[in-house]
Amino acid sequence: MDSEGQPAPVQIAQPTVLHHKLVLLGDASVGKSCIVVRFARGEFYEYQEPTIGAAFMTQTVSPFPDSPVQIKFEIWDTAGQERYRSLAPMYYRGAAAAVVVYDITSRESFEGAKRWVNELRSSHNPDVVIAFCGNKSDLAVEREVPTQRGAEYAQENNLLFVETSAKTGENVHHIFVEIAKLLPHEQEQDAMKTGAFSVNRNRPGGGAQGQPGRGWCGGCGSR
Secondary structure, eight states: OOTTSOOOOOOOOOOEEEEEEEEEEEOTTSSHHHHHHHHHHSOOOSSOOOOSSEEEEEEEEOSOTTOSEEEEEEEEEEOOSGGGGGGHHHHHTTOSEEEEEEETTOHHHHHHHHHHHHHHHHHSOTTOEEEEEEEOGGGGGGOOSOHHHHHHHHHHTTOEEEEOOTTTOTTHHHHHHHHHHTSOOHHHHHHHHTTSOOOOOSSTTTTOSSOOOTTEETTSOOO
16 A cells, blocks of 8 residues: 555566577478468468578567566578588577477488587577487378487487477467577576566476466477
């Protein structure tokens, strides 16, 4: 109450937006652009023009419901064709996170995704947050890569793992939220010291927007 007996105004924390660069890597036609368009615009196109060089989009997520921190992803969607591969380092340089995508209906793209992980790890910041993403989960009848195989590889290499469908939207938003939870939140840490709020980073999927669908393995690695 104030001096006149009126209720004191509620103080609402203003959101703090942190910018992080994120890159999508993977072979051609695995659905990288479709994932980005689904995440950033909520749209899906049956035919997506192949990316030339790279495309850029942004989108913001709130990784913790009780936190004023928001993560604005600056997303670079790289071309998967072999002739553009030499350009990839230019786009993943300085990235805080990466989504390495393969097509669950293509064993070849799975092997290609593993090569992308190795390249990223050997030539980039070793602390980069990497999500290993099997796309096109809606095409289960054509599956060539078992879910368990992807999950085991992710666990062995300390990666997040998820199977997504850019077509249906399954797990697309969720994977970006889970990545956001693992990125540096300097302002969040300051707020936690003052007791402004608290979060639980240890529970896979905790605090994310919505529940993960099948094909999600939030505990397959943290960094």
